[in-house]
Amino acid sequence: MRIGWLALGLALLVPASPAQKTPEEFFGFPMGADGRLARHPQIVEYLRHLDASSEWMALETLGDSTLGNPMVMAVFTSPEVLKVLGRIKQVATLLADPRMLSPGEVEGHVKEGKSIALLTCNIHSTEVASAQMACELAWRIVADRCPFDRAKILGETVFLLIPSTNPDGQILVAEWYDRWKGGEWEAGPMPWLYHVYAGHDNNRDWFMFNLRETRLVSDVYYRTWMPQLVLDEHQMGSTGARLFVPPFAEPANPNVHPLIWRGLALVGSNMAMRVEQRGRTGVVDRAYYTAWWEGASIMTPWWHNIVGALSEMASCRIASPVYVEPNELTAARGFDAHEPSLSYPNPWKGGWWRLRDIVDYELDLSFAFVETAARHREDFLRNRARMAFDAVERKGAPRSFVIPAVQHDPVAASEMVEVLRLGGVEVFSASGPFTADGKSYGAGSFVVPLAQPNGLYAKDLLEIQRYPDLREYRGGPPIRPYDMAGWTLGLQMGVETVPVDRIAGASLTLLDKTPFPASSVGGDGPTWSVGTQTNASFLLANRLLAAGAEVYRVPAQTKENVPAPGTWLLRAPAGTEAAAFRQTLAQALEEAHLGAATLAYRGEALRVRRPRVGLYKPWVASMDEGWTRLLLERFGTDLKNLENPAIKAGNLRESFDAIVLPDMDTDAIVSGDTVADGKKRPSRYPSEYQGGIGDEGVTALKAFVEAGGTLVCLDSACEFAIAKLDLPVKNDLKDVKEGDFFCPGSCLALEVDPSQPLAFGMPRKASAFFVSSAAFTTSLPSGKFDRRVAATYPARDILQSGWILGEDRLARRAAVVEVKMGPGRVALLGFRAQHRAQTPGTYKFLLNALFASATEPAVLK
Numbered sequence: 001m002r003i004g005w006l007a008l009g010l011a012l013l014v015p016a017s018p019a020q021k022t023p024e025e026f027f028g029f030p031m032g033a034d035g036r037l038a039r040h041p042q043i044v045e046y047l048r049h050l051d052a053s054s055e056w057m058a059l060e061t062l063g064d065s066t067l068g069n070p071m072v073m074a075v076f077t078s079p080e081v082l083k084v085l086g087r088i089k090q091v092a093t094l095l096a097d098p099r100m101l102s103p104g105e106v107e108g109h110v111k112e113g114k115s116i117a118l119l120t121c122n123i124h125s126t127e128v129a130s131a132q133m134a135c136e137l138a139w140r141i142v143a144d145r146c147p148f149d150r151a152k153i154l155g156e157t158v159f160l161l162i163p164s165t166n167p168d169g170q171i172l173v174a175e176w177y178d179r180w181k182g183g184e185w186e187a188g189p190m191p192w193l194y195h196v197y198a199g200h201d202n203n204r205d206w207f208m209f210n211l212r213e214t215r216l217v218s219d220v221y222y223r224t225w226m227p228q229l230v231l232d233e234h235q236m237g238s239t240g241a242r243l244f245v246p247p248f249a250e251p252a253n254p255n256v257h258p259l260i261w262r263g264l265a266l267v268g269s270n271m272a273m274r275v276e277q278r279g280r281t282g283v284v285d286r287a288y289y290t291a292w293w294e295g296a297s298i299m300t301p302w303w304h305n306i307v308g309a310l311s312e313m314a315s316c317r318i319a320s321p322v323y324v325e326p327n328e329l330t331a332a333r334g335f336d337a338h339e340p341s342l343s344y345p346n347p348w349k350g351g352w353w354r355l356r357d358i359v360d361y362e363l364d365l366s367f368a369f370v371e372t373a374a375r376h377r378e379d380f381l382r383n384r385a386r387m388a389f390d391a392v393e394r395k396g397a398p399r400s401f402v403i404p405a406v407q408h409d410p411v412a413a414s415e416m417v418e419v420l421r422l423g424g425v426e427v428f429s430a431s432g433p434f435t436a437d438g439k440s441y442g443a444g445s446f447v448v449p450l451a452q453p454n455g456l457y458a459k460d461l462l463e464i465q466r467y468p469d470l471r472e473y474r475g476g477p478p479i480r481p482y483d484m485a486g487w488t489l490g491l492q493m494g495v496e497t498v499p500v501d502r503i504a505g506a507s508l509t510l511l512d513k514t515p516f517p518a519s520s521v522g523g524d525g526p527t528w529s530v531g532t533q534t535n536a537s538f539l540l541a542n543r544l545l546a547a548g549a550e551v552y553r554v555p556a557q558t559k560e561n562v563p564a565p566g567t568w569l570l571r572a573p574a575g576t577e578a579a580a581f582r583q584t585l586a587q588a589l590e591e592a593h594l595g596a597a598t599l600a601y602r603g604e605a606l607r608v609r610r611p612r613v614g615l616y617k618p619w620v621a622s623m624d625e626g627w628t629r630l631l632l633e634r635f636g637t638d639l640k641n642l643e644n645p646a647i648k649a650g651n652l653r654e655s656f657d658a659i660v661l662p663d664m665d666t667d668a669i670v671s672g673d674t675v676a677d678g679k680k681r682p683s684r685y686p687s688e689y690q691g692g693i694g695d696e697g698v699t700a701l702k703a704f705v706e707a708g709g710t711l712v713c714l715d716s717a718c719e720f721a722i723a724k725l726d727l728p729v730k731n732d733l734k735d736v737k738e739g740d741f742f743c744p745g746s747c748l749a750l751e752v753d754p755s756q757p758l759a760f761g762m763p764r765k766a767s768a769f770f771v772s773s774a775a776f777t778t779s780l781p782s783g784k785f786d787r788r789v790a791a792t793y794p795a796r797d798i799l800q801s802g803w804i805l806g807e808d809r810l811a812r813r814a815a816v817v818e819v820k821m822g823p824g825r826v827a828l829l830g831f832r833a834q835h836r837a838q839t840p841g842t843y844k845f846l847l848n849a850l851f852a853s854a855t856e857p858a859v860l861k
Helices: 005-011 023-027 040-052 085-096 103-112 129-142 150-154 167-180 199-204 212-224 258-277 300-304 355-375 377-392 410-422 455-462 489-493 536-546 578-592 623-634 644-648 666-671 694-706 717-724 840-852
Strands: 057-064 070-076 115-121 157-162 229-236 249-252 307-314 322-324 351-353 400-403 428-430 434-436 439-441 446-449 498-500 508-510 520-522 528-530 550-553 568-571 595-598 603-608 612-616 638-642 658-661 710-714 729-731 746-752 765-770 776-778 785-792 799-801 814-821 824-829 855-860
Touching (some): 023 040, 023 129, 040 057, 040 070, 040 129, 040 167, 057 129, 057 212, 085 103, 085 377, 103 377, 115 129, 115 212, 115 377, 129 229, 150 157, 199 623, 212 300, 229 355, 258 307, 258 355, 355 377, 377 455, 410 446, 410 840, 446 455, 520 578, 536 578, 536 840, 550 855, 578 595, 612 623, 623 840, 644 694, 658 717, 658 840, 666 717, 710 840, 717 729
Parallel strands (some): 115 157, 115 229, 229 307, 520 595, 612 638, 612 658, 658 710, 710 824
Antiparallel strands (some): 057 070, 322 351, 400 446, 428 508, 434 439, 528 595, 550 568, 550 603, 729 776, 746 765, 746 785, 746 799, 785 814, 814 824
């Protein structure tokens, strides 16, 4: 039976199949009911129940999440199409890469194929509605309660539904909400991240693939299903528009094909129209979210010729209703909260806003998404092939990127190649020397030609970004971009990457596996040396120290013919023969992709113990803490989280050599959420999770440093150390207005002194990832204080990729400073040296600071 959109209510009166329980029958409450949340395990069981009773559905398990919960994907299409899914996926793959197809063959596949539309839900776990909605959406499809002719629409499209791309967080948020429901702390924030490593930043990982969930969904995008369009359903604040749909706001990234923008306008317009037809108000487009940055789950697909749409619903208080007074409604760039406009033609007037309201809007826009995919099936299939052809036939410079074989950190170069390949980029290896634009490159160099279907993705990641200078008004403050302004992968990873136009004499092989440097053990010892220019050498050191080996580093020296400062010197554990240790060393080198050579070293050295590291974990959940924890775990660090009570208790030096403060402001470290901008405010957390380290914690950290410990401060946390430990250092950007200095998420040039312990192994020129960060002026030594500057911003040409205003305020300012405070030290890393585990080019500043905390002078004989 064909059911029109305005007749949907009548359709719900038709009884369902007895074998198919409604969501209310299965869960005991309707989806979107006040104060009620279905949890991920129940949602999975419900989808399995529907799958067992319907020929219109199949259920796939994509894999396990970070904490071991199953990530599932429901597949909806007609019974006839379900029988030939293998062929449908094959056609989608052929159209995504049509280089071997004639125009006639492309058109034949367009006629044969089905559009594939993927809906992803609940990546941000406090945005709970879409996971609840997914249950009702699935039921309506299998029970034929769709607002369209199911047979016709699902005969044209394959609809994929992932109910949660962060099931771990969905469970955590539901448990926390239920724990405090009905009391003072109902719908308050959790004191920990809802993704164990990334929190809200799990939607910032989509070109780096650090997280398991990112990789599982990206496999659906780029390898197993090849959808032509994707919709990711989110929520935003409570006082703005009720719903955002595409088109996005300016500026537009120049590497995105125009058909992506047209496709987004089509999908967004259809979703908005269906919502309006249902009598729902407050739908806005061309607001809030810009079309510049890549890195989110629905934006990164744009450069893969996939129409990636975003919906953002106004939030209630998790599952609790909220009343919004009309005067509390807020506008944004592009629309007024109260007056109709082209982008916001039917303003919401205020009033009660409930979880069920969000579910209703999302049902409407989800059905519209499926309907659009079906009714424009041929357009989406044909456009996918057209965009791929256009990428292959693109004219203009550059034509390729070369990643030279000779790199400061060759392991990082291989890691970058792996990141590109995970994103569907074809990378080639040169079997012999060749030239590009007249410059010679050696065998083993990598080449990324841009004449490939995902060439614009490679181009956008590898080239320099130049964000436009946008202001609120002429001469006014800058308009902040959505997330980052520049993200050039080679700069972030410390890998030389060269844009080229003409390659000559190259014998290139397409990689089917990423090659890493070969490991080796040279000679019989008893001392082996390993260079410190690779990040992987720090993993090696931690592995060998955990195995009891003797590990040393070469100190900075003026002598000639000695290894570079920081070089690792490795010896067997006391009482173990060098020959026996050689096997342990070989295994550790293989894991790290490194080589070691026998070295007859005599003289001064730095004996290294395995550093005992404490990472501050505040109750005001910190994404920077999570990313830092992920990174340090990968490097085999002896790591423990430090919460407020442990710091307040003192005696920290007994248990730790180094304590790391993640990127947090001083108020948050000292007072949690009870103080903001120096003013007290009520806490949003239950009493056991309130506050920060307090005055007792400040005293304990000061005593820790004075007892010989190392305090490592990341970005904003530097201001805490400067103020609370009275360091003779000034942040010259503190209190500077945005109109005078502004740098949102950009790559900046650094001049590095690799003779300094914090910079051991660094090249002399590097890139800092700067996000409204710090720049220091130091003072002459005085009393118990001394200082060493490890990295400085240059005098000019500081911006490398992104956007900066007031660049002169950074000129010659220090970026990385080691402040000696009696026997201890404070490492001030004034920028995001480990930002989102995406900046391997500056990891060594952090890793060196940790190892410096556990060294002592020695003499090797």
